[in-house]
Amino acid sequence: xxxxNKIKININGKKLTxxxxxxxxxxxxxxxxxxxxxxxxxxxxxxxxxxVNKIKLKSNDKIEIVHFIGGG
Amino acid sequence: MKNKDFLKIAxxxxxxxxIVGTGKYKSMSECAxxxxxxxxxxxxxxxxxxxxxxxxxxxxxxxxxxKKITYLPNTAGCFTSDEALRTLRLAREIGGWKLVKLExxxxxxxxxxxxxxxxxxxxxxxxxxxxVMVYCNDxxxxxxxxxxxxxxxxxxxxxxxxxxxGIQNKLNIKIIRMQTKLPLIIDAGIGSASDASMAMxxxxxxxxxxxxxxxxxNPYLMADAMKLAVNSGRKSYLSGRIKKNIFGSASxxxxxxx
Numbered sequence: 001x002x003x004x005n006k007i008k009i010n011i012n013g014k015k016l017t018x019x020x021x022x023x024x025x026x027x028x029x030x031x032x033x034x035x036x037x038x039x040x041x042x043x044x045x046x047x048x049x050x051x052v053n054k055i056k057l058k059s060n061d062k063i064e065i066v067h068f069i070g071g072g
Numbered sequence: 073m074k075n076k077d078f079l080k081i082a083x084x085x086x087x088x089x090x091i092v093g094t095g096k097y098k099s100m101s102e103c104a105x106x107x108x109x110x111x112x113x114x115x116x117x118x119x120x121x122x123x124x125x126x127x128x129x130x131x132x133x134x135x136x137x138x139k140k141i142t143y144l145p146n147t148a149g150c151f152t153s154d155e156a157l158r159t160l161r162l163a164r165e166i167g168g169w170k171l172v173k174l175e176x177x178x179x180x181x182x183x184x185x186x187x188x189x190x191x192x193x194x195x196x197x198x199x200x201x202x203x204v205m206v207y208c209n210d211x212x213x214x215x216x217x218x219x220x221x222x223x224x225x226x227x228x229x230x231x232x233x234x235x236x237x238g239i240q241n242k243l244n245i246k247i248i249r250m251q252t253k254l255p256l257i258i259d260a261g262i263g264s265a266s267d268a269s270m271a272m273x274x275x276x277x278x279x280x281x282x283x284x285x286x287x288x289x290n291p292y293l294m295a296d297a298m299k300l301a302v303n304s305g306r307k308s309y310l311s312g313r314i315k316k317n318i319f320g321s322a323s324x325x326x327x328x329x330x
Contacts, residue, residue: 070093
């Protein structure tokens with residue numbers, strides 16, 4: 001089974017294949033996201049950024065990563 | 073001589089009474105330069121998804137240092153209390169932002185605020201420890217209600233967002249001024265320097281401007297114009313203007329007239 005260890009997650013509205021049991025921290029690192037400049041929501045719950053390495057991702061997890069952009 | 077005239081919001085003091093939005097600029101460097109020229113110490117920012125595809129997209133924080141300029145996260149684009157609360161809770165998580173601009177819209181065409189949702193959100197956010205600067209209608213009764221539930225600043229519109237029409241209901245703004253000691257900031261609808269001056273002359277504590285600067289043919293010149301307009305309007309207000317009189321009053325003495 002080729003995809004046994006893979007899960008599908010939804011991040012910022014996009015589907016992504018990711019390793020099963022990998023942490024949220026690993027995902028953020030993979031995507032090269034500057035963690036001190038963002039906020040993260042996992043399944044509509046805000047995540048304490050200090051704990052991202054302890055959070056394991058599951059199949060169909062919905063992640064939102066937001067930051068500040070120009071606005072009025 | 074040190075300037076003792078401060079804008080005080082949620083126990084924080086600011087020298088500049090001009091708050092500037094960071095949207096609609098051609099580039100982030102243009103935005104950063106215009107803000108510098110405007111002398112603004114507070115800038116509004118929006119909360120949006122990080123672009124996970126294009127990682128090289130410029131980041132606002134790399135152009136405007138939040139350690140030097142106070143970021144005021146907004147809830148632009150939110151049409152319900154739940155959306156606004158979610159947005160500001162996330163904004164706080166980015167780096168501890170408690171001073172926020174609440175804006176819950178009710179109409180996509182004129183972008184007028186939904187005051188029922190706005191009032192509800194102000195109360196919840198205040199209880200959660202946020203200092204809420206509230207975008208609202210120029211309605212003195214609603215302004216009072218916002219004050220009663222703990223708003224940190226009342227921010228009535230001059231005219232629809234981005235319209236550049238200037239203050240449409242001067243009377244209501246004056247009434248709000250008379251009834252509140254909270255910071256009163258005109259948010260939305262300013263078009264030119266005279267609009268900003270007028271807001272300050274009728275006693276507003278500050279003005280929030282985005283489109284009028286960002287979309288001017290020369291944003292830098294307009295940023296400077298708005299800075300001067302806010303300062304001159306404030307000084308004019310503080311100086312105690314003369315009474316209006318329908319008859320003339322000669323400036324030169326009659327004595328010694330040949």
